[in-house]
Amino acid sequence: MNNIVVLPMVIPLLAGVILIFLRSFVKVQRVLSLLAVIATGVVSISILNAIQSEGILRLDFGGWLPPYGILFVADSFSVLLVLTTAIVSTIILLYAFSTIGATRENMYFYSFVLFLIGGVNGSFLTGDLFNLFVCFEVMLLASYVLITLGGRKVQLVESIKYVVINVLSSWFFLLGIAYLYGSVGTLNMAHLSERIAEVGQGPLLTTISLIFLIVFSLKSGLLLYFWLPGSYSAPPTAIAALFGALLTKVGIYAMFRTFTLIFYHEPSITHTLIGVMAALTMIGGSIGAIAYKDVRQIVTYNVVITIGFILVGLAVSTEVAIMGSIYYLVHDMIIKALLFLLAGTMIYLTGTSRIEEMSGLIRNYPALGWLFFLTTLSLAGIPPLSGFIGKLYVGQGAVEAGSYTLLAIAFLSSMFVLYSLLQIFMNAFWGETIISEDEETPLQNRLLLPCVVLGIGTIALGIGAESIAAYVSDAATTLMNPQIYIDAVMNGNR
Amino acid sequence: MKTNDVILRTVTKAVVFIILTFGVELFFAGHNSPGGGFIGGLVLSSALVLLFLVHDIETVQQGIPVDFKKVAAVGVIFAVGTGVGAVLFGAAFLTQTFGVFHLPVFGDTELATVVLFEVGVALTVVGTVVTIILSISEDV
Numbered sequence: 001m002n003n004i005v006v007l008p009m010v011i012p013l014l015a016g017v018i019l020i021f022l023r024s025f026v027k028v029q030r031v032l033s034l035l036a037v038i039a040t041g042v043v044s045i046s047i048l049n050a051i052q053s054e055g056i057l058r059l060d061f062g063g064w065l066p067p068y069g070i071l072f073v074a075d076s077f078s079v080l081l082v083l084t085t086a087i088v089s090t091i092i093l094l095y096a097f098s099t100i101g102a103t104r105e106n107m108y109f110y111s112f113v114l115f116l117i118g119g120v121n122g123s124f125l126t127g128d129l130f131n132l133f134v135c136f137e138v139m140l141l142a143s144y145v146l147i148t149l150g151g152r153k154v155q156l157v158e159s160i161k162y163v164v165i166n167v168l169s170s171w172f173f174l175l176g177i178a179y180l181y182g183s184v185g186t187l188n189m190a191h192l193s194e195r196i197a198e199v200g201q202g203p204l205l206t207t208i209s210l211i212f213l214i215v216f217s218l219k220s221g222l223l224l225y226f227w228l229p230g231s232y233s234a235p236p237t238a239i240a241a242l243f244g245a246l247l248t249k250v251g252i253y254a255m256f257r258t259f260t261l262i263f264y265h266e267p268s269i270t271h272t273l274i275g276v277m278a279a280l281t282m283i284g285g286s287i288g289a290i291a292y293k294d295v296r297q298i299v300t301y302n303v304v305i306t307i308g309f310i311l312v313g314l315a316v317s318t319e320v321a322i323m324g325s326i327y328y329l330v331h332d333m334i335i336k337a338l339l340f341l342l343a344g345t346m347i348y349l350t351g352t353s354r355i356e357e358m359s360g361l362i363r364n365y366p367a368l369g370w371l372f373f374l375t376t377l378s379l380a381g382i383p384p385l386s387g388f389i390g391k392l393y394v395g396q397g398a399v400e401a402g403s404y405t406l407l408a409i410a411f412l413s414s415m416f417v418l419y420s421l422l423q424i425f426m427n428a429f430w431g432e433t434i435i436s437e438d439e440e441t442p443l444q445n446r447l448l449l450p451c452v453v454l455g456i457g458t459i460a461l462g463i464g465a466e467s468i469a470a471y472v473s474d475a476a477t478t479l480m481n482p483q484i485y486i487d488a489v490m491n492g493n494r
Numbered sequence: 495m496k497t498n499d500v501i502l503r504t505v506t507k508a509v510v511f512i513i514l515t516f517g518v519e520l521f522f523a524g525h526n527s528p529g530g531g532f533i534g535g536l537v538l539s540s541a542l543v544l545l546f547l548v549h550d551i552e553t554v555q556q557g558i559p560v561d562f563k564k565v566a567a568v569g570v571i572f573a574v575g576t577g578v579g580a581v582l583f584g585a586a587f588l589t590q591t592f593g594v595f596h597l598p599v600f601g602d603t604e605l606a607t608v609v610l611f612e613v614g615v616a617l618t619v620v621g622t623v624v625t626i627i628l629s630i631s632e633d634v
Contacts, residue, residue, distance in 0.1 A: 006577075006587045014574055020567040061588040062580075 016114030041086030056488035067191035073127035076475035096238035116142035158234035169218035190489035201265035209263035220251025233296035237344025275315030281308030286416035321397020328390030338454035360433030386461035531612035535619025566621025572614030
């Protein structure tokens with residue numbers, strides 16, 4: 001029994017509910033929400049260390065032993081993501097304090113951010129497929145509110161797409177769960193894995209796994225990303241950053257979990273398909289990223305490229321590649337938050353999102369310019385920044401597995417990332433300065449500070465990659481050896 | 495526009511109490527037999543929705559001056575609170591317990607903490623359903 005495992009979900013949830021009663025006290029809301037996410041971060045650090053010494057932790061809700069009850073399972077993979085979620089959302093909250101505006105703050109903005117974080121953490125930690133569905137819904141419901149909050153026309157247009165596509169994919173999710181329950185009679189992930197290994201993953205179970213592939217592809221934007229660029233560019237910067245950093249990652253996490261723990265017996269079908277989808281995603285994302293002249297669009301297509309890149313690791317499924325994917329996941333949560341915040345700040349400062357209407361910003365805002373350059377390098381994977389190590393390991397894994405086509409596409413897509421961001425950099429930051437010093441909107445430190453912190457984060461994660469190496473390799477080992485997870489859930493009676 | 499709805503109003507006066515009683519009955523039937531907080535809450539909120547339909551929103555809100563968004567929030571606090579409460583007693587999150595107590599009128603009665611959890615669920619359902627209905631009706 002490790003009650004600490006449930007805290008990353010319960011703290012934000014309870015704090016969010018309490019904030020509903022403090023609607024008019026905006027300052028209190030800010031402090032409480034910040035404290036809640038920081039507490040989540042502290043708790044996840046201690047869980048992470050406990051896992052290293054005691055192995056995978058689990059908590060059976062209400063003392064009902066698996067496979068009968070619902071449980072939370074904390075392994076290094078999930079807790080690393082919980083920790084990154086806490087760090088990123090803390091910084092995004094800091095940015096939101098000064099940008100989100102009083103009207104949204106009065107309309108329960110912080111409550112819903114906390115519900116979103118609670119749902120995300122629950123999805124990472126749960127050990128039960130139906131509970132995963134529930135946590136997904138908690139997260140999605142909060143995101144529906146956040147995307148429409150404020151009710152500008154573009155938000156409503158995009159939110160209809162977003163809500164419809166997510167309701168549809170949730171329906172497929174439920175369908176897949178029903179099929180799976182009908183065929184193997186359990187929904188506990190470890191128990192599922194055990195039973196599927198016993199009966200063998202026949203054509204029927206492989207088909208069911210493909211339903212899950214469709215569901216998680218819709219949620220994470222793997223190939224089925226047509227809804228993503230629109231809905232991620234509609235809401236205000238802080239919310240877009242939260243979405244870009246967290247939401248697709250939950251889909252990616254779920255895909256890693258299901259296809260390494262449950263449906264790993266037919267890689268020639270499922271993993272090949274994931275590989276093809278990842279390749280197409282990277283190609284489509286690259287085309288999108290260089291086709292647009294709008295900062296928001298370019299940034300959201302960069303999200304798409306990354307999704308493809310991370311799933312290359314799952315497609316080749318060697319331990320090194322999975323390690324690379326985990327590094328890259330952590331890196332991407334930080335760097336995408338930074339990229340969205342920078343893009344939003346640029347739009348706020350210039351009043352336009354078209355790159356041809358910006359010019360010479362580096363004279364007006366040197367710090368912003370260099371931060372953007374740093375982000376570009378980090379996303380392209382230049383050492384010693386944090387993108388490098390993930391790309392290196394994914395590449396190494398792809399070479400080991402002999403998937404040279406995927407490797408080529410993955411690294412070509414990095415070139416396109418670099419090109420698309422340099423295009424923003426050259427158009428917006430270089431060139432003739434068109435904003436005179438009297439006209440320029442001052443860049444307040446409270447806008448710049450969160451970006452600087454995230455920038456330091458990417459440098460630190462790049463140079464100090466060694467410090468999380470133990471956690472990442474433990475996470476990869478657990479993912480590659482489902483038996484470790486199964487033993488911790490089904491046999492250990494802690 | 496005022497329609498002649500004497501029959502509806504008269505019937506409602508009686509029916510609302512029947513629905514409310516049924517809701518409470520379903521609520522207490524819960525946790526060991528069919529029923530419970532969710533269904534009980536739905537039935538309770540259907541009584542409220544009927545009131546909103548028959549009378550106008552202002553009249554009902556004068557009679558029941560409650561912010562239903564906060565009702566839902568109180569419900570969630572109850573539900574999560576019983577989970578956290580178990581943690582405070584050193585048991586696993588969401589552990590429920592029960593005991594048999596001797597009460598003056600009822601005699602030996604089984605009291606279970608799961609009822610508190612169900613109260614939370616019921617309040618959340620009532621709060622959410624009524625909030626949804628009110629928001630839809632306001633916008634037109």
